[in-house]
Amino acid sequence: MTASTAVAQPRTVPAARSTRRGRTGLGRRVRRGYLWLLAPAFVFMGVFFAYPLGYGVVMSVTDFTAATFISGEAPFVGFDNFAAVLSSPLFAVALRNTLLVTVCSLAGQLAGGMALALYFERRFPGHTWMPSVILVSWLIPLVITATTWRWILQENGAFNQVLGLFGIDGPAWLSEPSLAIWAVIGVNVWAGLPFTATILSSSLRGVPLELHEAAVLDGAGYWRRVWSITLPQLRPVISVLVVLGIVGTLKLLDLVLVLTGGGPANSTQTFAMLSYIRSFREFDFGAGAALGNILLAITVVFAIVYTRATRGEQRG
């Protein structure tokens, strides 16, 4: 760092040139050089990302099965795959579960993360190092977290043993069709909380102290200040967390795969799970691709609607 700045200092000529031209007036030759630097990324993402995405759309309107890999033939079937997928009773289950998991996880992670951030904002012995220890649970790969929870949540598992201390006879969380989805949500919230809390806590430090002091002088209590000062000040961060949360949870797959495998009795199927099962267990790639594209469409719509909504709020 120091070495290269030292080299640069005596050269006033290029400095003067750069200020005259500014950042908008890159020479055409320089500009072309930079465009070349984009080429590897453009080619790589074009070949291994954009092309498969487009090909996925093609697959979703063809009868693409395991036989296709041998014969190379995938007859065009129009929207048959979409019709088949939409009319399947599992579609409604997956739709309900995907939305339920997304909304509840988001609410749980934001509320819980905010609570944790506010808790550790207090001054008490341990308030500085405790939050970093919590992050340890976030460092464990999600699949491993899910594996551990799958065991803890068994009927005679550790969670129910703890409940037993309070005289509660807990059920088999992951094999009860009405409960399993809530267990999935619970584990997902648990897994996401450390990250959310850390982001919120670092943003809390950015809220100007004067705002709080002025409010105290006006006689505002703690919760009033949280509601009227802290939350509005954190709105941009919360917006980002909401988008990340929606986009991240809509595609939830590995957690479900490990915890329940979509069961019991299909009660924890999500869109991503269904797409995986149709393609890679039933080898109906056309239907799997159709589901994958519906999921992608929902994700993009969510993201656009939310971004528009918050932008409108900020203007108004």
Place this chain on the structure above:
Amino acid sequence: MSMLNAASPRRAWLWTLGGVAILAVFLFPVYWMVSASLQPDVDSVSVSWFPAPADLGSYERAWRTTLPGLRNSIIVSLGTVAVTLFVSVPAAFALSRLDGRIVNVALLAILVAQMVPSITLLNALYAMFSALGILNTYLAMILANSTSAIPLAIIVLRSFMVSLDSEVLEAAVIDGATLWQRITRIVLPLSRNAVITASVFAFIFTWGDLLFGLILTTQSGMQPVVLSVYRLLDQPTIDWSTVMAASFLTSLPAIALLVFSLRYVQAGIGAGAGK
């Protein structure tokens, strides 16, 4: 925040106690994993809350089951880091120097790329790799993981590189350095923290990935370590001691890497966040 949030000394200990309870909620599964891994042949009923005396037998079994997976995961994760950096560093540098429409379009494309669910991509990627005959290869997994690592890497790197002094770079132009020399000799050393951050993210995401491995490998000798843990759950009776030991062995490299690189990652993120 000093005066406003100071708990009164007498009640401060209650807050600490609450803090300990919160820690317990978050650390319990980790403790449970380690504790169970140190007890031989446990199931939910026979497991005790403390591993005394500790028994390393399950680690021996877990080590034998996960060793090929650990090797595969190291190769695939390092390969993904290499491909990701090779593609992202030049692109991020260009996007930090260029301006106008092209930058906005590129950033929007990156944003959308991050939204695409892996499963949507994988349907076609599987067909494509199958046609190319590269299923069950490291190459397939490295390429697939790179598609999800590259967008984030470009964002992390670019947000740091925007702050690089253009005078230094233009001085190098005058000295006759080629674009490639400027990147390897000036941009890379100056962006060390951001490069390390992007690499750590790419490595850890690849390390923890289940889906790409699950779909792109069918031979057990090629599967990444996370997948070998998942396969242990497929058995009719699950040997939880071994599963927990294997889980711990799988978590360790990711944790170690992050702990050792934390200093650089914090600096890398901090510099990016300032922009």
